[in-house]
Amino acid sequence: xxxIESFSKQINEGYFCKGDxxxxxxxxxxxxPIADTHVKIPLKTLNRHGLIAGATGTGKTKTIQxxxxxxxxxxxxxxxxxxxxxxxxIAKEGEEKSFITDRHAKINLPxxxxxxxxxLLTLSEQNGVRLRATVSEFGPVLFSRILDLNDTQSGVISIxxxxxxxxxxxxxxxxxxxKVINYITEEGKEEISEHYGKISTSTTGTILRKIIELExxxxxxxxxxxxxEIDDLMRIDETGKGYVNIxxxxxxxxxxxxFSTFMLSLLAEIYxxxxxxxxxxxxxxxxxxxxxxxxxxxxxxxxxxxxETIVKLIRSKGxxxxxxxxxxxxxxxxxxxxxxxxxxxxxxxFTANDRKAIxxxxxxxxxxxxxxxxxxxxxLGIGEALVTALNEKGIPTPxxxxxxxxxxxxxxxxxxxEIQEINNKSKLVKKxxxxxDRESAYEMLNKKITEIEHEAAxxxxxxxxxxxxxxxxxxxxxxxxxxxxxxLKVLTSATFIRGFFGVLTKIMKK
Numbered sequence: 089x090x091x092i093e094s095f096s097k098q099i100n101e102g103y104f105c106k107g108d109x110x111x112x113x114x115x116x117x118x119x120x121p122i123a124d125t126h127v128k129i130p131l132k133t134l135n136r137h138g139l140i141a142g143a144t145g146t147g148k149t150k151t152i153q154x155x156x157x158x159x160x161x162x163x164x165x166x167x168x169x170x171x172x173x174x175x176x177x178i179a180k181e182g183e184e185k186s187f188i189t190d191r192h193a194k195i196n197l198p199x200x201x202x203x204x205x206x207x208l209l210t211l212s213e214q215n216g217v218r219l220r221a222t223v224s225e226f227g228p229v230l231f232s233r234i235l236d237l238n239d240t241q242s243g244v245i246s247i248x249x250x251x252x253x254x255x256x257x258x259x260x261x262x263x264x265x266x267k268v269i270n271y272i273t274e275e276g277k278e279e280i281s282e283h284y285g286k287i288s289t290s291t292t293g294t295i296l297r298k299i300i301e302l303e304x305x306x307x308x309x310x311x312x313x314x315x316x317e318i319d320d321l322m323r324i325d326e327t328g329k330g331y332v333n334i335x336x337x338x339x340x341x342x343x344x345x346x347f348s349t350f351m352l353s354l355l356a357e358i359y360x361x362x363x364x365x366x367x368x369x370x371x372x373x374x375x376x377x378x379x380x381x382x383x384x385x386x387x388x389x390x391x392x393x394x395x396e397t398i399v400k401l402i403r404s405k406g407x408x409x410x411x412x413x414x415x416x417x418x419x420x421x422x423x424x425x426x427x428x429x430x431x432x433x434x435x436x437x438f439t440a441n442d443r444k445a446i447x448x449x450x451x452x453x454x455x456x457x458x459x460x461x462x463x464x465x466x467x468l469g470i471g472e473a474l475v476t477a478l479n480e481k482g483i484p485t486p487x488x489x490x491x492x493x494x495x496x497x498x499x500x501x502x503x504x505x506e507i508q509e510i511n512n513k514s515k516l517v518k519k520x521x522x523x524x525d526r527e528s529a530y531e532m533l534n535k536k537i538t539e540i541e542h543e544a545a546x547x548x549x550x551x552x553x554x555x556x557x558x559x560x561x562x563x564x565x566x567x568x569x570x571x572x573x574x575x576l577k578v579l580t581s582a583t584f585i586r587g588f589f590g591v592l593t594k595i596m597k598k
Contacts, residue, residue, distance in 0.1 A: 092122060095458055099125040102479065102486040107132055107369055110158035112151075112431075113492040114195025116472060117458060121194040121491045129429060131162060133478040135371040135403045137426055138410040139419065141449075142433020147471040148412055149174055151431055152376050153495040155410075156332050159374055160204045165322050165330035169351075171379040173338035177498030179206035179510060188494045191471070195491050202496040205325040207516055208507060209335045211310055211350055215507060216336055217516040219316045220309075221353050223259040224249075230356055234349050235298040236388040244291050247284045248272070257529040261312040262303050264529040269296050271533045275540055305343040310350060313524040318358050320516055321373055344382045348391065351383055355398045358407055365406035372406035380411035381418035396422045416449050424452070428478040431490075434468035456487040464489055 089097070099115045099122075108131045115125035142148050149172075156166045156178060168175055181201045182188075192199040208216035223231060228249040232242035248268050252259050259265055272280045273292045280287060323331045337347065358373070365372065377383065384392065399409055411419050416432070430453065437443045450461040454476055464474060468489065475490045502510070511517050 096122060096125050098486050099488050103128045105130045113490040116489040116491050123196045127475055127488055127490045129477050130480045131370040132480050133428055135406050135408040136428030136478055137408055138429030139427045140412045140431045141416045143414055143436045146433035148433055150495055151492055153178055154493055157496050160330045160332055163324055163328050163330050164371055165373050167321055167333045167375045169335045169337060169377045171337045174501055175334055176502040177500045178204050178332055180498040182495055182497050191494055197493055205329055205331045207331055207333045208510055209333055214336050215511050218520045220312045221315050223265050223311055226353055233390045233394050241291055241295055244287055252529055257532050260528040262299060262308050267530045267533050275537050302345055305346040307346050314520055318361055344385050348383045359398055359402045362405035364404055371408045374408045376410045378412045380413045392420055399423055399426050415445055417445055430476050432474040435465050437466050454484055454487045
């Protein structure tokens with residue numbers, strides 16, 4: 089058996105699937121595509137998460153597009169975190185060009201064009217389906233971790249949530265929790281101290297500053313109602329295609345705190361609400377997180393631990409999470425170890441640090457008799473990648489250099505007019521466009537403070553009246569009082585005389 093035959097046998101056996109699968113491309117050996125060595129990923133293991141990495145311009149975005157298309161065709165919805173804003177073209181059909189059909193001919197895959205059902209989501213004021221969540225939905229633990237609070241500060245947050253629960257005060261947005269913090273520090277200090285224990289003003293001051301920091305990154309747009317329902321991410325269109333939900337994040341690239349806050353809340357919400365899937369043979373939802381380093385860049389250790397825990401657990405709910413970044417080292421090792429599918433595009437060795445990163449990256453992939461991994465990493469062309477996945481038994485597949493198939497949809501972004509057309513037709517845009525501001529902790533505490541101030545004013549007024557009366561008594565009776573008493577005495581006497589001695593008065597007049 090020659091080298092090509094041996095290679096084809098290893099790839100076809102390693103990537104053989106009995107159940108449903110998606111084909112992402114064909115194998116490459118010695119820089120040449122080898123026909124009929126298709127790289128298949130079983131749907132069964134797609135909830136085991138993944139990584140798409142590589143230098144800028146090597147084809148990561150098109151790889152995500154291909155994966156999203158194939159998942160959608162299989163009836164699996166997708167959520168895509170689109171940081172750079174270059175993914176929206178999946179909503180429109182692509183063009184059948186010669187270089188695309190030539191590529192597919194080399195890997196013996198048919199090519200056709202198609203468009204896919206899309207929802208455009210937003211965390212900010214961009215057009216699209218507005219995503220929000222309430223502070224209460226975060227809960228004290230998650231909210232504390234987002235703010236990177238220490239144990240003492242986290243304890244105060246727990247007291248705040250408990251106080252609001254006990255008094256039926258909803259915590260909906262950031263102004264609610266800020267109002268509660270101000271209240272327990274000032275007007276309600278004695279009430280809190282009596283029922284929940286003393287709270288240091290320096291602690292509440294620190295918490296307040298951290299909330300303001302989060303607010304400055306635009307979080308006030310995210311916290312509130314109407315809360316987004318995760319079932320709306322799981323939709324299938326009338327043709328059986330899974331919806332591709334594109335989260336447009338182009339205007340929050342410089343707000344990593346907001347991005348990580350949203351991601352953690354979303355993953356936590358999905359984990360809490362989704363039932364255990366069991367062995368269904370296919371995922372319920374696949375999430376692609378572009379520019380994943382933004383999540384980890386400024387995340388605290390507590391936040392990273394929370395993300396790692398959710399990544400470990402959420403796959404049992406049928407959710408697959410795929411991180412997209414330039415360098416695999418951007419992803420913490422604890423999370424990297426959880427990723428079953430790895431698609432590694434080319435890396436560039438311009439500096440000593442680059443070469444070190446390439447060596448570290450190569451060490452994360454299975455050893456192959458057909459490749460010197462560190463060398464292949466620098467020689468891959470655009471739209472080519474090293475791939476290793478998990479087979480249907482959960483065993484890593486052989487490492488294979490792959491010529492990836494081309495997207496079926498448009499390889500460019502939508503125009504503003506096309507974006508508006510999608511939003512105009514969207515039922516979800518209408519559903520979540522209304523901003524609800526019902527009575528919550530902010531309004532309730534304002535009312536309570538007004539009542540407290542009113543009662544305090546009445547008490548002060550009463551005290552002042554008593555004080556004035558005491559001063560007047562200390563001075564002795566006034567002229568007015570003396571004259572008043574004399575007049576009263578005369579009137580009383582005259583009345584008595586007229587009544588008692590009426591007859592005598594008449595006699596005297598005669």
